[in-house]
Amino acid sequence: MKHLDEIIGAVNEKETLRLSILHKLMLDFFENCDEEKKTNLLDSLKDKIPEFIHTPDGAKLAIKLIWFAPVKERKLIVKNFKDLSVKAAMEHYGHRVLLALFDTIDDTVLLNKVVVSELANDMKKLIEDEWGEKVIHYLVHPRDGRGIDKQEIAFLAEGDSNPHSKKTQKDRYGQLYAGITENLxxxxxxxxxxxxxxxxxxxxxxxxxxxxxxxxxxxxxxxxxxxxxxxxxxxxxxxxxxxxxxxxxxxxxxxxxxxxxxxxxxxxxxxxxxxxxxxxxxxxxxxxxxxxxxxxxxxxxxxxxxxxxxxxxxxxxxxxxxxxxxxxxxxxxxxxxxxxxxxxxx
Structure with missing residues (x-):
């Protein structure tokens, strides 16, 4: 574990975050390390999450980091999706990270401003896209089996018990839905x-x-x-x-x-x-x-x-x-x- 920690730190410094092998290493590390090392990894990645969500392991790591992150760090994570939300929504794995944000972030004003408004302004492109449609569907019908498969719903539900989300699902999802109705x-x-x-x-x-x-x-x-x-x-x-x-x-x-x-x-x-x-x-x-x-x-x-x-x-x-x-x-x-x-x- 010590050597893995050093490797991840070194590779991260070399700005090779797009490598899928690194995503696998970081995910394994996060799932097996202690709270302190989880926090250290979050600190090193919280402003870089959109850079590694294009692979299955990268997206899964990003989602787990979002669940783990305290409120302050979550705000930074959201802000780093500025001008990248539509791109993420149209990615096979990246779109799942947006769903996790919708499930988790209590600051829906910020989330609507940075992410949802960008999606709403590109409605045609997203609805015509296989993955983009799933994101819009989720804003209308979160956790709907007609929009995403049951395995994905079960995985996203794992984040519901995170200690930092306080807002009710009813309020959070309702406020996000309000952010797309005018365009949808x-x-x-x-x-x-x-x-x-x-x-x-x-x-x-x-x-x-x-x-x-x-x-x-x-x-x-x-x-x-x-x-x-x-x-x-x-x-x-x-x-x-x-x-x-x-x-x-x-x-x-x-x-x-x-x-x-x-x-x-x-x-x-x-x-x-x-x-x-x-x-x-x-x-x-x-x-x-x-x-x-x-x-x-x-x-x-x-x-x-x-x-x-x-x-x-x-x-x-x-x-x-x-x-x-x-x-x-x-x-x-x-x-x-x-x-x-x-x-x-x-």
Whole structure:
């Protein structure tokens, strides 16, 4: 251990921090040394963490240093991510370090100023990136198995017992989420069709527009006007003529991801005021003929059924009026069968 301590000190002085072998040595050292040596290693690395998070061992070491660091050192660690947050978010291993910062740092004002604001200002680049999307997803839904795998969640949870984090998860995550809402939702509304159809970000989009559930770690509230803008974007996409099995591109009602998103968002309608409900936006924005045409496909029938189940009296009245029962009886899809059963009160 003594020789390892000397080697790490010497190599560190030679500014070769990007070497993966050094990351392995430092991680092994940190995991096996006493508190004093941990503190010494932290002191030598606290202003250099962004330089070695590009390898699995380097990222793991950085995370463990963040958990170990007292409040003062944590502030310095955060400040050293200035102008490097987007780069870190788009790294295979580096993005995990940002998640650890979100979990650990109590000074959310500083974290929003240095890290989250940089991420918010590069929303398009991050959401289009495999790792960047995970970081934004985490700010919306921390510890969500749809965004990161269970093993990673379990590892991050190891840091929850660190002695220096005092703020509740509810407060910390809520304050960080507030730092991205102003940029996130306008981006979603402006790029909804591309995200759902081309980028295959249906899980991400659905997660951003969900209401708070018992599984959430904080009370996530989508700003009212932001939700209305996203609903309006969906309505514009849904207005397009529905041609079943269109070879030039599926309508949102028939597209696998589109139907998933519609049902997922509408599931939350029961928890929302009427003017924020997607089901209301759809019946207000689409004609009777447009809504009624959806019975021609299985997914369309399921969406109409969801509207009947979650919608208020106005939605139910308009959906029933749009469904031509004689035409519906001619369809044999599973969706058509369950829709008919529901209409018949079975």
């Amino acid at each position: 939702y306008p981006y979603l509304a402006a790029n909804f069709e591309e995200l759902v159809f081309e980028a295959n970000k249906s899980n991400f989009v659905g997660a951003c527009l969900e209401t708070t559930s018992k599984f959430d770690l904080f009370d996530r509230q989508v700003p009212s006007e932001a939700r209305k803008s996203c609903n309006a974007a969906i309505v514009e996409i849904a207005k397009k003529d529905f041609v079943p099995m269109d070879q030039e591109g599926f309508h949102i009602i028939e597209h696998p991801a589109g139907g998933f998103v519609l049902n997922g968002i509408m599931r939350c309608d029961v928890d929302l005021p009427e003017d924020e409900r997607l089901s209301v936006a759809l019946v207000d924005g689409l004609t009777k003929q447009q809504l009624g045409s959806w019975i021609a496909c299985n997914k369309g029938c399921h969406v109409l059924l969801k509207m009947l189940k979650v919608g208020g009296p106005k939605v139910v009245e308009k959906v029933k009026a749009a469904i031509n029962r004689k035409h519906l009886d001619n369809y044999k899809s599973k969706g058509a069968i369950v829709l008919k059963s529901f209409l018949d009160g079975k």
